[in-house]
Amino acid sequence: MTRHYVTSAAGLQSVYGAAGYATIMQKLNTLTGTGAASGPKLHILDDATSMQGLTPATAQDAPTLQGALKQFLQANDTVTIVGDQRVFPAFEVANPVTDRTIDPDATILTDNPYGDLTGQPPEECTQPQVAVGRLAAGVSDSAPALASLLDWQISWLQQPPQRTGYVEVTSRQWQDTSSFVLAAMASSQRVFVSPDIRISASNAANLDCKYLYCNLHGFASGGPWMGYDQGLSYPVPAVTPDAFQSTYASGIVCFTEACYGLATSGLSTGSSCALSLLAAGAKAVVGATGLAFGTATAQPTTLIDADAMAQGFFNSALATGATIGSCLKRARQQLAGTSSATDPYVKKTLLEFQLLGDPSYAAS
Numbered sequence: 636m637t638r639h640y641v642t643s644a645a646g647l648q649s650v651y652g653a654a655g656y657a658t659i660m661q662k663l664n665t666l667t668g669t670g671a672a673s674g675p676k677l678h679i680l681d682d683a684t685s686m687q688g689l690t691p692a693t694a695q696d697a698p699t700l701q702g703a704l705k706q707f708l709q710a711n712d713t714v715t716i717v718g719d720q721r722v723f724p725a726f727e728v729a730n731p732v733t734d735r736t737i738d739p740d741a742t743i744l745t746d747n748p749y750g751d752l753t754g755q756p757p758e759e760c761t762q763p764q765v766a767v768g769r770l771a772a773g774v775s776d777s778a779p780a781l782a783s784l785l786d787w788q789i790s791w792l793q794q795p796p797q798r799t800g801y802v803e804v805t806s807r808q809w810q811d812t813s814s815f816v817l818a819a820m821a822s823s824q825r826v827f828v829s830p831d832i833r834i835s836a837s838n839a840a841n842l843d844c845k846y847l848y849c850n851l852h853g854f855a856s857g858g859p860w861m862g863y864d865q866g867l868s869y870p871v872p873a874v875t876p877d878a879f880q881s882t883y884a885s886g887i888v889c890f891t892e893a894c895y896g897l898a899t900s901g902l903s904t905g906s907s908c909a910l911s912l913l914a915a916g917a918k919a920v921v922g923a924t925g926l927a928f929g930t931a932t933a934q935p936t937t938l939i940d941a942d943a944m945a946q947g948f949f950n951s952a953l954a955t956g957a958t959i960g961s962c963l964k965r966a967r968q969q970l971a972g973t974s975s976a977t978d979p980y981v982k983k984t985l986l987e988f989q990l991l992g993d994p995s996y997a998a999s
């Protein structure tokens with residue numbers, strides 16, 4: 636297995652300028668310059684020198700970057716994209732759920748095709764052979780914010796994060812399903828149910844854990860992940876972005892089922908739970924780039940779609956030697972293996988659940 640860090644020089648310079656590009660490259664060179672055979676390798680896909688005799692990308696669109704990337708990828712490699720959608724765009728594919736009265740998303744953003752080795756059309760890349768993750772800062776952040784994400788990666792090469800325990804934050808109407816998702820590791824003492832509690836900066840210690848599972852509502856506009864107050868008949872904040880502080884969040888592995896949980900394009904770090912988690916040093920944040928679907932409340936233990944993905948991910952994380960990427964790969968395989976191949980909701984789930992973080996890191 637080779638760990639690849641990839642980015643675009645033109646993309647980074649366009650967003651962060653020449654000085655910012657130099658700052659980020661200094662960190663990337665430190666991260667990938669350890670010389671260890673198992674250490675990450677750096678590829679600036681549109682730089683001929685960095686590509687070392689391979690054909691560099693000549694444009695900044697997703698298919699062109701994918702073509703440059705595929706020249707050196709092999710099965711079981713991992714890819715970490717450095718930069719947000721402005722730097723290194725995801726693929727935008729048609730939403731297989733076509734009923735807009737149920738699902739407003741016309742398209743889905745997915746990095747899955749960057750991990751495809753078989754030549755599948757982007758909209759069919761539901762089972763990428765290579766695990767792909769991304770490190771991204773907020774839209775209003777400067778280069779040092781992205782560089783600080785690389786600092787976390789550098790520190791973990793020297794000393795892997797040591798965290799323990801599990802925390803679940805769920806909306807009351809999904810409480811039964813959430814407990815079944817995490818039956819293999821659940822502890823009732825670490826379960827927080829909205830609207831009974833709201834976790835923010837003042838009680839951020841509640842999120843001190845290794846595994847964080849959030850079964851909450853989310854919105855494309857960002858902001859808190861939400862519970863639902865049935866008495867008031869509207870969503871209420873359950874976890875706010877400022878709840879994620881490095882004292883408690885560094886090294887966390889988080890799976891969020893919130894709709895648009897990883898829809899970070901155009902959002903500042905302070906207005907995105909996922910970006911705030913990453914900035915606070917989370918090792919991994921897995922979530923959906925669009926509207927997510929889950930288990931019917933009348934059948935809370937018949938897990939489907941996002942709930943089935945979450946259970947597959949966390950169960951895989953308990954295995955010795957599991958990595959973030961292997962857990963996500965196994966979760967996709969399990970969902971596909973227990974569902975109809977033509978189910979559009981399953982297909983959307985497989986396409987939209989993505990990773991912020993380096994997929995090569997240990998999950999267990």
